[in-house]
Amino acid sequence: MSTVPETGTLALPPLDGLGQLLPRLSRRWPDRTALVTDERTLSFADLDRESSRVARALQDRSIHPGDRVALFSQNRWEWIVSYHAVLKAGAVVNPLNVMLTGEEVAYILADAGTKVLLASGERLDAVGDELRAVPSLEQVVSFDDCGHQVEQFSDLLAVDDDPGFTPFPVDPGSLACIAYTSGTTGRPKGAMQSQRSLVLNCAYAATMHGRTSDDVVITALPAPHVYGNVVINATFMVGGKVVLRKRFDAEDTLQCIVEHRATLLEGVPAMYAMLLASPALEDADLSSLTRSTVGGQTIAETVIDAWESRSGVPLIELWGMTELSGLGTTHAIHAPNVRGSIGVALPGVQVKVADTQDVTVECAPGEPGELLVRGPIVTMGYFNNTEATAETITPDGWLRTGDIATHDGQGHFFVVDRLKDMIITGGYNVYPAEIERVLIGHESVALVAVGREPDPVKGEVAHAYVVLAPGQQPDADALIAHCRQHMAAYKVPRAVHFVDTLPTTSSGKLIRRHLRSSATANA
CATH class of the missing domain: 3.30.300.30 (ANL, C-terminal domain)
Known part of the structure; x- marks a missing residue:
């Protein structure tokens, strides 16, 4: 009789949506540790069971397929469980940046027509008074015991297990998530992410970076952010372990690498600069690392050189944005790493550099222009904002990213800066x-x-x-x-x-x- 190997790359049948992911992993590796936080360690079976309970509780509270459910907290296991619960219920995730003010939160919830908010007590303390102004909001659930007159998350987890529960069947092209941009030039815009775009981005990130079930990933990237989301779910997708930190601290990160024998570290340039400046780095044992990734902003080659020299592993650059559900380009782990480049296009994705005044004109190698992307990971548009959608996505499907970039004529791209900066x-x-x-x-x-x-x-x-x-x-x-x-x-x-x-x-x-x-x- 053949047996399933305990380690290696996990090959899954095609997923229509991420809501189907945990049930498959639970059947394959029920007892394997999936998520480690300060408060709790969960196996794939734990994550599947808890998220199904919350999904059923949401359905019992009249959350129907397509309804919007917002998540508002720092990184924690309840956020991850809730994210998958919303998708299992066929609803739409509305992830909120923890730095938003009460006014901004109220605007986003009202604009998205959000029906339920799941939040930490700390966030509710900060914005609670503003929530009364959201006409669509029917229920608020707190992850913590707090003084607000809201339902407790523990009540949702108290739903009895239903062995017959299955995630709501979704169309790959349907809406899965509305992620709002920062609103630097006005009101935030809700980028609509399809079920397909979320699945593909996680799958391609896992493939390009060589993730396997042996991986232990350290991340303090915010789960509501697309980079953080892809890091978590791409690791789950192959059966790996995620060590999730509430927020980044250089000394804490170095301690976690040692304690958990981490194989992969993921972060933004400022995190690596802070790690290199930390006195704790001198004595830290980084020998378990096999690679690391960096995205979110351009990074100096001197920082790359210093980190690679100290860690002894490659630092893989990537580039992405909310409107792509995560990554748009990166380097493949076994391909030559062109220093300073954000890499090549993900499989099935087109990327080009075009004239900033006429995007139909492509720039020559080395000539700066606007970075454009087309393919199945591109946003479905901005929710309730056809004007912004038309300004950002060309009639033939190219997403105008707002980033100035060059290319080398060999498929590698180099971000220069944001056009608005x-x-x-x-x-x-x-x-x-x-x-x-x-x-x-x-x-x-x-x-x-x-x-x-x-x-x-x-x-x-x-x-x-x-x-x-x-x-x-x-x-x-x-x-x-x-x-x-x-x-x-x-x-x-x-x-x-x-x-x-x-x-x-x-x-x-x-x-x-x-x-x-x-x-x-x-x-």
Whole structure:
């Protein structure tokens, strides 16, 4: 009689939606550890059982297929269980960024027509008063015991097991998730992600990065963010273990790598910069790692060099966005890694660089233009916003990403910066990320961000905001001189501000529009 091997790559029949994933894993590896948090460790059978209970509880509370259910908390096992429960019920997930204000949460819930909110007590304390203004919201469930008059998550878990329960059958092209963008230029927009786009992104990420059931993945990336979501579910998809941290801390991450013998670390550039600056790195045993990934923002090659030298494993760059349900490009683990490149297009996905004024004109190798993507992972559009959809997706299906990039003619792409972050100084285009990559190479710099400031002569100029490395002293003249050695004069920042911290999103991305206020607060 043949037996199923305990380790290796898991081959699953095609999934119509992620709601079908846990039942299959539970049948294959019921006792294998799937998720580790500070509060609880769950096997695949545990995750399947708990999420089915919550799915049935939602159905009992008149949640029907297509209804929107929001999740609002820091990383925790209840969030993961709830995510899969919503999909099992055939409902639509509405993940909320934990940094949102009450006003922003109320707007998103109302715009999406959300019926149920599952949230941590801490988040309810922060935004609870605003929820009364959401006409569609019928029920609020708290993950914690709290003073609010809401139902407890433990009540949903108290539903008796039903061995005959099966996830609601979904069409791969149907709506699975409405993930709202940050709203940097106005109200947040709800990117509609299909069942197919979620499944494909996780499957392609698992394939490109060589995930197997032997993998132990450390992640503090926020679960509501597409990068964090793909990291978690791509690992589950192959039967691997996810060690989920509530938030990133360099020392904690290093301890987790050692304690859990982690094989894969995933994060954004700021996380790796903080790891390299941590005194705990010197004695940390990183020998269990086999590779690591970085995305969310451009990363300096000096940071890549330093991390690879210390860890002894490749740092695989990737690029993606909410409108793609996760990744759009990355490197395959066994293919040559072109340093500084975000990689190649995912299977079945088209990527090109086009003229910013006429996207029908493709740019030559090395020529900057806007990065465009077309394929089954592209958003279905923005919920309740046909105008924004038409502005972002061309009639022939190309998604305008808003990123400036180049290509090498060999299939590799290189992100220069966000189009909206570009600084026009004296008629020249200056990309903040280029200045950041130079400054992070200086020994005194631990973290850096570059923003624009108005200038009466040049229109706009660049200002740098620097967090010093441990033991270093502020020396703006030395940093400006370093920039002059490595870039044209018009790119050199006009001023350097030394700060204690940089403003970031919950996923660790720099928020350049908040740099000036951050510097004032640090003063």
